[in-house]
Amino acid sequence: MNEVEVFVGNHTMIDPEVYDLWLRGCTADEAAQCLQKQESLQTFQATIDDLLSDVQDNFRLFCFLENMLKSPPRLRDQQIYQMAQDTQTMLIEKYYGFDPVVVREFLGKKLASRTRKDLDDISELARVPLRSCRRQFDNIKRVFKAVEELKGSLVENIQTHFLLSEPLARDYAAITFICNNRFETGKKKLSYLRFRDFADCAGRMITNWSYSSVECIIHENNDVDLDRNFLLSLREVKVMAEKECLEEHRQLMLKAAQGFPEHMKGHLSENFRTLSKTIVNIAYGLNHNRESKDIFIDLFEKLIEPFTQCQYSCGEVQKVMTAYKDSALQTEFLARTSPHLQTVWERYMGTLCACVVRMYPKQ
Structure with a gap:
């Protein structure tokens, strides 16, 4: 046997x-x-x-x-x-992995049945099978619904409820943040931007502008929302666009730009007023839902487009934005009259500068 x-x-x-x-x-x-x-x-x-x-x-x-x-x-x-x-x-x-080209089409849209019905078009555009597009959409919607009302860190909440790695959880946090705030990302003029560009900008906004910021007074609120106290404080920087403060800031800016090429110094001298008012108005507009939704549009139309028309390189844009941010801290208004706003200014401008540089077309 x-x-x-x-x-x-x-x-x-x-x-x-x-x-x-x-x-x-x-x-x-x-x-x-x-x-x-x-x-x-x-x-x-x-x-x-x-x-x-x-x-x-x-x-x-x-x-x-x-x-x-x-x-x-x-x-x-x-x-x-x-x-x-x-x-x-x-x-x-x-x-829970996804195709960036597919998710790029979901950003800023309401995660509703109407958007799900449009997946046929997204599937064809992205050349990704419809079944995969549906899985990715449903996953994003599921994560969004699970964490939108939770207190605390978005990334940590996503990791706790979905056991994702930190990098993937950060991507879902960025998606959730953009969708919750309904930031406009679908305009044709923004079509050159990829998912990673938006995710990087959203990640910086979560870190510095939301309730998870280390400067935030109240940490128990959710990261999906912008810190209301921070936004209210931004209203006070409106003074930076007034005549007296504007001229002082301009002189300090030109001093900081001494090492810049001549064409940049000439352009900054002539257009400083427009540049400053634009940056201050964007800050002020974050207090209003209609204007805050257009943050990416505003950055493109009011900052990036003028810089590209002057043929600035990405590195030159970074130098200008950094010099503008740092020279403002030396003004009478921020240095002596309202020193409590220095942190608010750093918090706002650090993220704004990084987003402009990230979004700037690479040559």
């Missing part, structure tokens, strides 16, 4: 490559055909039927897991599918 040793286990095996194809929105047939082209599988002479059967088994497993992936802590706590923690982490991280 022949003896046969049999080992029975319930460890769930995940094929990351097949999982990627499922997340991409491929059908089982499409995934099998894609796998068949691999040399490693040709070595084993796997037929298309063999591959299709295996892919179908994997796809069924992923469909069962999907309900738990929608609430990642459930996947960690469940006992049905035994798998290592690093495998669980991989499943969650990839499930």
Whole structure:
């Protein structure tokens, strides 16, 4: 009699490559055909039927897991599918991964059924399968709904409720922040900007302009909102656009620009009044929802476009904005009359400068 040793286990095996194809929105047939082209599988002479059967088994497993992936802590706590923690982490991280070109189209839009109906157009534009676009949209909406009313740090709340890595949680925080504040990102003149540009700007706004800022008095509020006390304080910098303060600031700015090329010094001397009023008016406008929604439009039309018309390089723009910010701190108004506004000014201008530089067209 022949003896046969049999080992029975319930460890769930995940094929990351097949999982990627499922997340991409491929059908089982499409995934099998894609796998068949691999040399490693040709070595084993796997037929298309063999591959299709295996892919179908994997796809069924992923469909069962999907309900738990929608609430990642459930996947960690469940006992049905035994798998290592690093495998669980991989499943969650990839499930909530996204295509920047797809998410770029969601930014600033209301996460409602009407937007979901437009996914056909986004799918065609981004050349990403519709099923994948739907997963990405639903994930963003799910994260948004879960954290929009929670107190405290957006990033930490997202990590707690969805077990995402910090970089991915920061991306979702930026998306949530932009969508919550309904910042306009879809205008044609902003089409050159990519997701990463907006995410970087939003991240800086969360860090410096929201309730999570270290300068914020009240930290229990949510990062999805701009710090109201900070915005109210920005109203006071309106004085910077008045005649007396404006001329003093102009002289200090030109002194700081001594090392700049002659064409820059001449331009700043002639256009300082316009530049200063623009920056101060943007600060003042953040107090009003209608104007704050257009922050990216304002930065482009009122700062970036004039700089590009004068053929400033990105480095030159950074020098101008930094000199403007620093010279203002030496004025009578900020240095002596209202020193409490120095922190407000640094908080506002540091982020504004970084956003202008990030958004500035790279040559």
